[in-house]
Amino acid sequence: MKYLSTRGGCSPQNFEEVLLTGLAPDGGLYVPENLPTISAEQMESWKSLSYPELALAIITPFIDGPIPDDELRSIIEASYGEFDHPDVAPITQLGENEYLLELFHGPTLAFKDFALQILGRMLDYVLKKNEQRVVILGATSGDTGSAALEGCRHSDYVDIVILHPHQRVSDVQRKQMTTVPGDNVFNLAVEGNFDDCQRIVKAAFADQSFLPDDRQLVAVNSINWARILMQIVYYFYAALKLGAPGRKVSFSVPTGNFGDIYAGYLAKGMGLPVDRLVVATNKNDILHRFIRNNEYAVAELNKTFSPSMDILVSSNFERYLFDLFNRDGDALSEFMSRFGQETLSVSAEQWEKLKDCFDSSSVDDDTTCEVIAQTYAEYGKLMDPHTAVGVKCARDCRKDTEAPMITLATAHPAKFAEAIAAAGLENPKLPEHLQDLFEREERYTVVANDLNAVTNFIETNVQ
Numbered sequence: 001m002k003y004l005s006t007r008g009g010c011s012p013q014n015f016e017e018v019l020l021t022g023l024a025p026d027g028g029l030y031v032p033e034n035l036p037t038i039s040a041e042q043m044e045s046w047k048s049l050s051y052p053e054l055a056l057a058i059i060t061p062f063i064d065g066p067i068p069d070d071e072l073r074s075i076i077e078a079s080y081g082e083f084d085h086p087d088v089a090p091i092t093q094l095g096e097n098e099y100l101l102e103l104f105h106g107p108t109l110a111f112k113d114f115a116l117q118i119l120g121r122m123l124d125y126v127l128k129k130n131e132q133r134v135v136i137l138g139a140t141s142g143d144t145g146s147a148a149l150e151g152c153r154h155s156d157y158v159d160i161v162i163l164h165p166h167q168r169v170s171d172v173q174r175k176q177m178t179t180v181p182g183d184n185v186f187n188l189a190v191e192g193n194f195d196d197c198q199r200i201v202k203a204a205f206a207d208q209s210f211l212p213d214d215r216q217l218v219a220v221n222s223i224n225w226a227r228i229l230m231q232i233v234y235y236f237y238a239a240l241k242l243g244a245p246g247r248k249v250s251f252s253v254p255t256g257n258f259g260d261i262y263a264g265y266l267a268k269g270m271g272l273p274v275d276r277l278v279v280a281t282n283k284n285d286i287l288h289r290f291i292r293n294n295e296y297a298v299a300e301l302n303k304t305f306s307p308s309m310d311i312l313v314s315s316n317f318e319r320y321l322f323d324l325f326n327r328d329g330d331a332l333s334e335f336m337s338r339f340g341q342e343t344l345s346v347s348a349e350q351w352e353k354l355k356d357c358f359d360s361s362s363v364d365d366d367t368t369c370e371v372i373a374q375t376y377a378e379y380g381k382l383m384d385p386h387t388a389v390g391v392k393c394a395r396d397c398r399k400d401t402e403a404p405m406i407t408l409a410t411a412h413p414a415k416f417a418e419a420i421a422a423a424g425l426e427n428p429k430l431p432e433h434l435q436d437l438f439e440r441e442e443r444y445t446v447v448a449n450d451l452n453a454v455t456n457f458i459e460t461n462v463q
């Protein structure tokens with residue numbers, strides 16, 4: 001399996017090359033050259049697999065060489081062994097044909113653990129093999145940071161630097177990052193918002209001359225293909241549990257960077273019978289506006305109760321646009337060169353194709369809190385605010401009540417105490433392993449919203 005850049009300006013790369021980088025050299029994102037097709041018979045035979053077994057079956061053709069099968073198996077088993085639920089990704093029911101896929105049973109209580117536990121171990125294996133050291137640099141709106149630190153900190157071959165927007169992540173999210181021990185762990189609080197952090201990271205990747213010659217940056221944001229890959233698995237897992245391949249299912253996905261839902265789109269492309277994919281957004285609704293009105297334009301940033309979706313630009317959307325532009329890298333480059341300066345539209349035909357694949361909706365904070373309170377009253381289920389956005393958008397968009405509608409429950413409610421309190425409910429307890437989180441010592445450095453502040457820090461502190 002080879003990987004192409006969405007901007008069409010690079011030669012195809014293998015999995016290892018894609019794992020050890022971020023954006024492609026031409027500024028595009030890597031996508032698989034083609035998707036394996038999974039037959040209905042094969043899916044039937046997968047129904048009895050455990051989560052780790054299914055993960056191995058799905059990802060093997062995408063790795064295709066650099067990591068041997070027995071190594072891959074132990075990476076997967078060790079990673080999902082860190083989860084505190086025997087099903088790894090359990091499904092719970094709300095109303096009729098209305099389900100939650102719980103993706104928050106990993107070490108840092110958000111779905112990011114599914115990919116980052118694996119990514120850390122894959123990196124460790126490949127770097128050890130190559131006798132190579134790298135610097136992991138990532139920006140986080142809250143959940144990626146802690147998951148990346150948990151997934152990668154044990155490797156002797158990485159230093160890890162995580163940027164978060166100063167005072168714009170929840171207390172639990174900040175504590176989960178800044179209390180991680182280790183000489184190779186660095187947290188920077190940038191005096192700006194998440195998009196500022198993302199911009200700095202992107203610029204640092206584009207010019208890595210501040211690093212020693214034998215080092216390179218590796219991305220842990222969802223621009224890293226390995227993250228998307230690991231997220232394909234739970235779409236299959238949930239659909240097979242609820243009747244696929246004999247029955248279609250729909251998914252509603254709380255969306256920020258479009259990484260998680262893009263994995264669902266790929267699952268569908270591999271043959272999983274997915275009926276609808278709902279792009280669930282908060283007030284930061286760039287994708288909802290595009291899908292509804294064919295207007296792709298940046299707006300003002302809103303701070304919401306679902307901070308992991310508080311972003312202006314969904315970087316992974318480019319991977320989908322590449323397909324929408326029939327994989328024409330030049331046409332997509334031209335389109336993206338005008339993005340941010342004007343309101344963009346696609347052709348009528350492309351817009352139809354987009355609407356054929358995705359539904360969308362947008363939910364404000366008041367409604368989010370109402371949904372949290374109602375769902376708790378009606379079903380005794382406490383949802384985090386991102387999940388609540390997903391559930392509400394699923395209800396807004398649902399037409400076929402025969403097909404199961406599965407909302408991805410992306411985080412544990414205890415991570416977002418502010419929203420739970422605003423919904424009038426008691427703050428849920430953190431799981432056992434995080435009981436003493438607020439007593440642990442924090443370490444982080446506040447830096448200016450400036451590329452040089454970040455690269456200087458890395459130059460000085462990363463040996």
Ligand SMILES: *Cc1c(COP(=O)(O)O)cnc(C)c1O
Binds near residue numbers: 222309
């Ligand atoms: C990261 C995150 C999201 C958004 O996921 P994307 O892949 O960026 O679309 C949604 N909910 C939670 C809790 C998250 O941590």
